[in-house]
Amino acid sequence: MALLTLGINHRTAPLELRERIAFTPERMAEAFAELRAASGASEAAILSTCNRTELYLAGDDDCAALVLRWLAGFHGLAPGELEDAIYVHRDSEAVRHMMRVASGLDSMVLGEPQILGQLKDAYALAREHDASGTFLSRLFEQTFSVAKRVRTQTAIGENPVSVAYAAVSMASHIFSDMSRNRALLIGAGKTIELVARHLSEAGVTDFLVANRTLDRAQNLAEDHGGRGIVLSDIPDYLPEVDIVIASTASPLPILGKGAVERALKRRKHRPYFMVDIAVPRDIEPEVASLDDVYLYTVDDLRQVIEENVRSREGAAREAENLILAGAQEFLSQLRALDAVATLKQFRQQAERQRDQETEKALRALRNGGDPETVIRSLGRGLTNKLLHEPSIQVRKASAEGRVEVTHWLRELHQLETQDNEVSVTSEKL
Template sequence: MALLALGINHKTAPVAVREKVAFSPEQLQDALLEACHEAQLAEVAILSTCNRTELYCASGVEGGRAVLEWLGRYHGLDYTDLEPCSYLHWDEDAVRHMMRVACGLDSLVLGEPQILGQLKTAFATAQQAKSVHSELGRLFQHTFSVAKQVRTQTSIGENPVSVAYAAVSLAQHIFTDLGKSRALLIGAGETIELVARHLQQAGVREIVVANRTLERAQKLSDEVGARAILLPEIPHALASADIVISSTASPLPILGKGAVERALKQRKHEPMFMVDIAVPRDIEPEVGELSDVYLYTVDDLREVIEENVKSRESAAREAESLISHGAADFMRQLRSLDAVDTLRSLRSKMESLRQHELSKALRQLENGRDPQQVMEQLSRGLTNKLLHMPTVQLKNATAQGRTELLELTEELFDLLPDSATEKNPE
């Protein structure tokens, strides 16, 4: 069984491409089952975030192209459009890649912790869809263990560097005093929660949280002293917002150019700062054409983030070492499991021979044969039966020039002379 990691991320494709291959949470269950069937995968899990879409697969056939073709078909895209911006890793490289992702070493924000939670959610979703079994299950659990080791043994996550932090940091550059600014946050997930906390710490004047369900928006609002509203109320709240930061899982834009134009008129064209962290995008790109709007996407935050990652580079090198050891250890475990079926078959065959010889011996005893003769015949017959096939195969192999089997047999049955016990020629 081959392990495969295939994906498209912020390093290989712009947000305009990434949003086309993103999966909404509602799509994942059916997509997992469809991927297994159409790409002939034994197991599959899908990770879809604002920065990446990745498929982790266990496949009996090396079908990287089949997986990418399925990804294209699912989203109505051509394979030739996706192939140049995709990447493919097999076996130990796939294991190492998943571990780097889990530890935040492959993220836009080096060492960011949110990706581990997103990977755990991807695993849980695949478990619910029954698209992961023993092989990917072991890989995910081992990956989570290595990620925990990296978090506890390195300083990879000590400094506050995240997409959320970068968005608020950029806002501070534009508004010299956030204490006079009002913020509208769209969504109530983990990223928006981080944004809200950073804004609260920065002393922003007012925060409004808009979400599809009021309960979740209210829960976050209670924690950060904000006001909760529903998505349809956004047009009314937009006119008072100096800062708009959005991160939802909506497949379609939530804010259009027309709504923002109307808000700007009410604001008498006072500038608005907007950050769209979502993939697919929550804010129509045309909004950025408006002269009084400063619209940034997740890709635009790269420069802000790069200024903050230098302190994590040393920790990242330590993390890479832990990941290399973790990947090698997992592959050793995987190879050792390959021997289980062979050993089980060997034991079954030996047990069958033992039962056959034992039955013969018991019948002879019932017929009054001398027990000592019966035992001698049992031991001799068992030895002959056990060694017959290996003897035939070794002779055939030697005749064909495959002498390496002789060396393996000597090692397997400990037939090599022990130099420590050999008689000293002097």
């Protein structure tokens, strides 16, 4: 079984391209059905976050070109628009890549913990759509185990740094006393939960959480002393806030330029600090052109993040060693499983040949054949059947210069090298 990973991330593609090929929850069922049909893969999983979109496939063929064509077509792009941004990993490199992703070593924020939860969600989604079989299931489980080792055996997760942390950190540089500012958080997912926690730690005590469902918004807001509202209420409350941080899974912008312009007039042009963490974006890019609005995207947070992760570089080197060991362990398990399957098939074939020769001997005995003659014939027939095809293949391999086959045969059957064995050197005449 071959493994293929194909995707783009924050290092290979700008935000504009990443948001164009992000998968929305509403289209996941359609995506799984089409992906497997288009690629011929027996198993598939899809990871789609603000910083990356990756496809994990298990099958017999190298189907990278088919997957690229499908990915572009599914999102209304030409394959050429993705070619320069796409990376492809196969087999052992694909295993190691998934483990690096899960451990936060391939993230914009080195060692950030959210990606592990997102990868677990991707695995759960693949299982929900019956797209993950034995191979990917084993890979995901081993990946989660390695990521746990990285978290517990290295300092990669100390001094939490995340996109949410970077957003709040940037806000603290703009507002000298965060306790005097009111925040609006758009969304109620894990990223916004982290934002709310970091805002509270920074001194913000007054904020709103806007979400499609009010209950979810209320629950998250109440945990930090805030208030929940629905998305349609945002224009009414926008003039009252100073900080806006958005992260939803909406395929279209939630906050437009017009709504911000009207809010600015009502607040007499007191400045806004806005961070759009979502991909696709929740805040129209045109909002950045307004005076008194400081709008940042996930890509704008890169410098803040890079300054905060230098202390993790030593831990990252330790993590790489754990990942390499984990990948080798997984590949060894796969080879062992493959050997078991091969041995099972080999035994079944030998047992069929045994049964055929045994039945032939029993018929001869029932017909009055001499027992000693029948037994000797049984032995010769069974030996011939067991050795016939291997003998042909060994001669063929030797004639082709694949002398390692003969060596393996000797090792498998513990044969001693004969003194008169002919040594053939490989020469091109």
